[in-house]
Amino acid sequence: MITEKQMMHGVDYEGDDVTGWLMSEKLDGCRAYWDGATMWSRGGMVINIPAAMRDVLPAGVSLDGEIHAGRDGYEITRRAVQYNQWTGMEKFSVFDAPQYPGAFQDRYSFLSELLPFEGVVNYINHEYCFDIDAAADFMREIQAAGGEGVMLRHPDNEYRRGRTEQILKLKRWPL
Secondary structure, three states: OOHHHHEEEEEEEEOOOOOOEEEEEEOEEEOEEOOOOOOEEEEOOOOOHHHHOOOOOOOOOOOEEEEEEOOOOOHHHHHHHHHHHOOOEEEEEEEOOOOOOOOHHHHHHHHHOOOOOOOOEEEEOOOEEOOOHHHHHHHHHHHHHHOHHHHHHHHOOOOOOOOEEEEEEEEOOOO
């Protein structure tokens, strides 16, 4: 069984220097962990994913990500994950490979080779962050289109259970 305690979680941005970090959109869905055979919720419940998703997930490879149905799709996702009411709009977007050795940058390269950029299972695109102003601009762009915010990951972070300051959530600016 996988639970929230085995997953790595970020903290809110509070003024850190994020130059050189990698940034991506913060998706509004349900956190999920593929252990190579079973999909788990952060609460430790098995998620009964549809065959279309299961058939493209790699066996024996752990993946950490978000099941989501796009911007404004949280309720669709919640019904799918909680009540097994899948619509076909849901995707599993992966942002980490917990058991792959090394720093986040290495795990991200592995994901980009393992998974497609688009599809029912995909990896989340990360962009280089030049400075906090670039991250704030990216956040405003995402929020103007109906998104939640930005996730910032230190390129050298190693996957560790629990909360870490190596992953930051940026949802408002200025602080």
